[in-house]
Amino acid sequence: MEDLLRPIYQERASQPNTLGVLFIEKKKPISPVTDNFDVILLIIVKDPEQLWYVKHYEFEGKTAAMHIVDEKLLKQWIDTSTYRRAVEWIITGIIIYDHNEYVANLKDELNRFPQDKRELKMAIEFAKLTRSYSEAKDFYETKQYFDSYSRILRSLHYLARLAIIEKGYHPEVTVWNQVKRMDLEIYKLNEEFISSNEETSKKVELMLLAIEFALSTRAKGCAKHLIEILNQSEEAWSFGELKVHPEITNYAFDLSSMVEYLTEKKILKAVPVETKGNKIYHRKYEVSK
Template identity: 50%
Template structure:
């Protein structure tokens, strides 16, 4: 393989723009990490016209994929977890070229998992969890059980990823294998939801009861990134929160997370008078007694 594909990456490696080149091989009977390709070449560059550039090749009745990725895009994937394969590509890939030990340093960062980055990832994952959990409860209350089931499965997946991050690890594609070792209680909830002989209504009812405690017990810690930023000012409008550069990644999940934290008495609303009679601006602040 390497001899056939070497001209592809050697040309890139000679360019000052290239930071590192990795080769990821498909494992026996496992094509999920490489998207069924026999080989993936991952090239990280400083600058690129588009965030990602991909080319596909065939060789010896096999197939290869070339992924050229802008460094900025790589950092975003690692922060937001929007490309589940990238961590495994980095940890499992064979380094073919590494300028100034770029990949060696990146692997050390992933292993150390800096605390601020971890706190932000926990906050983002918790916001997604609350979105799915709250939407699932609405569907359940309206007896839309299949839609509720779909949201609950996603909520449990976010809860699993949250548990992995809290323990200082990056979630992998096989996140349930990680959770089975780290927090078997969450794994058991997921297993019971999908394998129980109970009716779907009963399964959801039991799961909402059990997950309520799991979510409540980690709320203060999981929301600490947002709460600490909010403590920098006496009160905030929703637009000020959405415009804060430290909160932009929360996106559409920020509003429902704030409502959840109001319900759980971590945040309180502040009514500010407007020119209209009996009409108030709704501001937010962290409850002082916390």
Template identity: 50%
Template sequence: MEDILRPLYQERASREETLGVLLVEKHKAFSPSTDHFDVILFIIVEMAESPWQVKHYEFEDKKAALHVVNLQQLNEWLMLGSHRRVVDWVVNGKVLFDRNEFVESLKTRINDFPIAERKKKIGIEFAKLVRRFSDGKELYYAGHFLDAYNNIIHALHHLARLSVIEHGFYPEVTVWNQVKQIEPEIYKLYEELTSSDEPINKRIELLILANEFSMSLKTELGSRHLKDIMQTKTDAWSFFDLMEHPEMEDYKVDLGAMIEHLIEKEYVQVVRNETKGKGIFHRTYQFKN
């Protein structure tokens, strides 16, 4: 198969901006990991006009998909977990071309999962967990049980991914299989929500209590990345300044909910500053020592 597909990637491999080429083959009849294609050609480039290009091909009785991804897009996927199949492609794909051992160093990075990167991913997942749980709780008390269920199950997914990252692994597509081995108590929460014979409102009610407990346990861990940023200066931070910090780009959409959670749990304190409006104060924020 590699010989047949060589014309698709050989010319690209000769270009200076190409960092690596990987080949991923389908090994099962039903294969979501390859988008149901027989083979994936995954080409990583340093820069490109488009961050992600995909082309589909046919040969003999098979289908192939060629993905050309620039480095910025790849790093975003790895950080946000928004394209989890990519981790599998990089880790398990056959290396066809590797400029200056870029692909090997990328595999090492994924396997070693550097602490700084891990801390930021935990912050992102924790912020999403807080947002989804808050929305689910509000919908539950408003009587919208199906919508509440949807948000709570998403919150559990973020809790599961956070747990996997905490233990030094990238979350895979089969994240619940990972969690079952790493933190079985979180897996049990998922089972209770999805498999219990209790009415849906009772299941959600129990999960809200359990999830609040789990969130309390994970708050110190989940806020470390934000704490490191906020402690880079002694003055309190305005919300806008926090949003504008480059390290917050990946989870500023959930930052408001996270800040309010940290105030409630007494990790962050509000510092009020007078404005020109009588009785109106500008809220700024500091991490408590």
């Protein structure tokens, strides 16, 4: 199959801005990793006209998808789990062209999963988890049990991804298969929630307690990325200042729920600052001493 596709990738490999080409083959009949294509060709380039270009092919009853991706966009996908398939493509893909060992080094970095990258990913997943948990709790308290149930499922998914990152691995597309090997306790939480014969309201109530425990025990470690940014200044930060900080961009949408949760748990401290309004204060944040 690679021989048939060689003219396509060789043309790209000969271009000076191509950094690497990977070949990813479908391993099973239904393959989310390859979007059910028989082959994925991932071509990493530098400064292309189009950041992400995709082309589909058909040959001898087979299908292939070629993804030409800007290296900076690809790294953003990796750091933020924006497009999880890309991480698996790099980890499992066969290198068929590698300029100055660019792809080999990228594979090595993914396998090492440096601490700073891990902390960022933990912060992203934790922020999503705090928002999802907060919504589930709100729906439960207003007796919207089915909406709460769906948010619980989402929360468990974020919790599962968090557990995988804590173990030093990147979450794959098939997250629960990973969790079963790495954190059986969280796997069983999900299994019990889905298979329980309890009434929906009772299932949700019990799972809210379990998620709250999981959140509170992980809070400080998962907030390390945010705490390090807060500690960059001796002054307290306004929420607006935090929200536009370049290192927080990747979880800015969920930052509010994360900050509120951490303040509630006294990991962060809300500092009131006087305004011109009578008895109205700006709320700023710092790390609790």
